[in-house]
Amino acid sequence: MKKLLASSLMAALLFAGCGGGDSDQDKVADIVIQAAEDAGASPDSGCIKDAAGRLSDDDAAALVDAGLQGDPTISADANGILADMLTC
Secondary structure, eight states: OHHHHHHHHHHHHTOTTOSSOSSHHHHHHHHHHHHHHHTTOOOOHHHHHHHHHTSOHHHHHHHHHTOTTOOOOOOHHHHHHHHHHTTO
């Protein structure tokens, strides 16, 4: 399940323009929450939003802007934050 969720998370993060928040961090959180729900999980949306809020503006923008086929260049901190989101 965790492997499926991780795959879904990474795929979903590559969708540009998804989500309902104003900031790129909000968009990343919305994408992660939707991916988790689509994978059959019951994510803690508050936990995910808190984690996404720790993303730098550059990392959040890179994740949102990469698009479906993109391969965003993000910091090691952002990779750690994404991993944290998997535990929410």
